[in-house]
Amino acid sequence: MSDVTFAFFHPRVLRTERLSPTLIRVVFGGDDLAAVVSGGRDQRFKLFLPRPGQDAPVLPDVLDSDWYPRWRELDPEVRGIMRTYTVRNVRRDPAEVDVDFALHGDLGPASRWAQQARPGDRVAILAPVVTDNGGVDFCPPDDTEWVLIAADETALPAVAGILDWLPADTPARVWIEVAHPDDRLPLPARANTEITWLVRPAPTADRTTALLSAVTAAGLPSGTPYAWLAGEAAAIRALRRHLVNDRGYPRPAVSFAGYWRQGTTEDELLTAAIEAAEESA
Template identity: 65%
Template structure:
């Protein structure tokens, strides 16, 4: 029998604070969170949020390997709202304090269920996590192959937490070119890193593909990580493997959301 790499955890909100005009950090706690592991970079987990009027999310009575089928079988108007987010940080137990886990929420203008929940979150609010319990797990996509000479990061505001974690994780001296599209200058945040990173913030709608197409790239073998709205991600990837001749294996891409659709209806980017 294989060892599980993910497990369910009940968590509560400890506190929240704004990182920028459109980015809110929610700090979670709970005695079981000491078991959460993270591979860093763009490590993802599942959040299960309560519906309006609920104190905590409704989930199947049995949370085992078949949890997804059980969750799908529940009434969509009642079951916990499932969303995917990046683990921004896990702080281990210090003395008697339990572990703390940070999730950064991009507050979309359309105020979907996750944005609504985060905006209203107060200490004591309850949710459930499906989080990794081993560092090397399938929830990390940022994996530069051996021989990579420089890294390209392309993202929108939903992927800023992952970009921040990637820049913290990369070894000192790594050459990085990054383009990040956000709604306004007030959405920019500090991105601490030991890399040789050149970060360009874009605030004009739809500017990301054009900015990448017009850019001068460093010499050497590249590795690209592209995340954000699915249509934009697809356009940037096609440019990289087409006009720029990036090897397909040197481009990791993820549609974090699709315009006009919820995560429940989001299909893989092709």
């Protein structure tokens, strides 16, 4: 049996759909996408975008398990732009993958690409080919009695995937911070799911305190919790500290991810992550 869990694919854009003022869905297609398998929930994958003037992203000549150091060795001004995204939907007939892009205020390269994407545009993805692939962070233990979710719009696709997957009898308290009232998209809502939307008063409003303030002020259920937090890095760290230090949540019961950092570009975050990984190697 193969131990390969992720593989490279080279799809094209089939169509785009504006979901809300802040979110754009891009549908990718290609016969080889029939091999893509999602673990659901917050399933992540790597997306490689072409740079301006390129027809397709530049990748290493050999795409095996050592692709990453080869990608790093390429000229940073030429190599494909790499970002991490959530698989929103996978379909088999026809083979399609949906990816929802949140448009950042600074319009980084991925945001700009998504707004300009047209049918036929070429990308590359490193996507899972088995369900149990290590790319899913939302993994509540068997003894979980209720779930807490806190996120901003960058994690809205992952929240939707989690709520799609969550057993109907599992209570969930959900807080989602968005930029515009119309970003409050329909989500799977069961009798045991309570969703609170937090709409920022202006695009330039602070993005580090709303979730923390809302969860801090909330009365939370009793019972064994599991928390999933994703969004702006400083906000998520503060929220995790609150749950662990003030609410007494066990650290393993809090899954958290900083999807972006206020005042820092995507490329700066990627460079910092690469340098940290190399220093710890």
